[in-house]
Amino acid sequence: MEKLAYCEKCGREQPYRLNSVPMVGRLKEELYSYTGQEARCQVCGARLSVKEVEEANLRCLYDLYRKQKGIVSLEYIRELPKRYAIGKRPLSKLLGWGELTFTRYYEGYMPTHQYSEVLKRLYEEPSFYKELLERNKEALGSERSYEKSLKAVEALLSLAGGEKDAKIDRVARYLLYKCEDITPLMMQKALYYIQGFCYAFLGEFPFAEECEARVHGPLFREVYLRYKDYHYEPGEKKDGFDASGFTAGEKAVYDSVINSFCCYSGKVLERITCNESPWLQARGNLPLTAYSEEVMSRESLGAYFLGVKEKYHMVNPGDIRAYAEDMFRQSCVVPL
């Protein structure tokens, strides 16, 4: 599955490799520094222009701009139609905007500050959406789409009022408690290993949420969005953690995943998880840097982690470490 691009120096298509490099981009008369990727010809070393790579770099630049200017993230915007079970155009009309305005933001155009605030509030406050839906339902033009969306927002509201504390959130907080300098992306990898190894050792998946095979590795979307702005502050005081809700078996798996994997950097964990078959299977023939929300199937996760347990003759959750060390060694010798 080697990837090819046209190299002008060689005069033909050649395989290329990707390097992480510091980049500077200009947006609205200001310069931004970020880490991007460049494609280099494997044969002559020349820099190649590859559309997906350039698009991914542009996305990094835009993400940075959004973060610095407090503009709503593209992920939030993309999540909205799903969150409220509504089409892009109907949503735009509901907001009293031009029919295609929301679609443009969905495709990546930068919203103005004012529109951005509305979108943020819409994402964060289902009650705000519900109000809007009731007030402007005429704009939808169909009773069916109104009812479908109403059902979605009411489900969110009852979730917020009732049992909000899903298991995955409790485990996420446990991870923050146990390894304080964890980054949002490392947390996602740890949750993924917990999902897999709990299945292998305890016979069932602890989390109801689906894990997506994203460019940067496995990701549980809702939890990621909740914690993505988390930054560890050195010296921050930690509250205690009440682990009495976990069974002994669960806690043994959580602790072993933390001890075995959370000592590696986010980049190393990304390389390791992207070499495992649940991620590879879910991505199929997608280009390496292509955006995708493809879900890893429970079958592939279950089969993979049962296989790992068997291959490494694991008896106790404590044995997970041998697998982590092995994968770490492999990820160091595989050229990227």
Ligand SMILES: [Zn+2]
């Ligand atoms: Zn070349």
